[in-house]
Amino acid sequence: GQQLNQSPQSMFIQEGEDVSMNCTSSSIFNTWLWYKQEPGEGPVLLIALYKAGELTSNGRLTAQFGITRKDSFLNISASIPSDVGIYFCAGQLTQGAQKLVFGQGTRLTINP
């Protein structure tokens, strides 16, 4: 089936550092979503992107929908301990499509 390649798989950073992760695909996506999941919890929506080139911020988080519609990135600035978790990208292939395609996740660990 369709897959999203999410990288990196894991990150170990110092508190205060900036973080960048991305997802790429060989397919064109109509929507890109970024979620964060903490242990034992469901994913929480961070940012939703609907148009190619769209750049959206949510506090210290910024995400962009790639111009080619085949990629997206998520940046976290000035990381803090509560940013720890697993970040998933998800894409929707066509407008109105019901299913999401998920990336493998990026596990973020922060050293205080």
Next chain:
Amino acid sequence: GAVVSQHPSRVICKSGTSVKIECRSLDFQATTMFWYRQFPKQSLMLMATSNEGSKATYEQGVEKDKFLINHASLTLSTLTVTSAHPEDSSFYICSARGRGRADTQYFGPGTRLTVL
């Protein structure tokens, strides 16, 4: 953001019994609900998609007779794991998509199922 709840948050049952998990959209009408399964340190695996008032669409490899899904109203979907076995132990997560939020799925907090 939209709120989706799941109940129970965790359940332990004996092998051979059935377990029902509820998923509710609390502040919007969910025209479509999704059920996922997640194994440790892995991404979410879609099990089935259910539209209100119609039969669920199961992903390849998911047994529809084992994982019964009912989406009887615009705010409630249930997943029943029938005749559960230890290999069914997993983290089950629902998500909901509704009118006015057509391209965004909101997830519930998940249900940890342990089958002894």
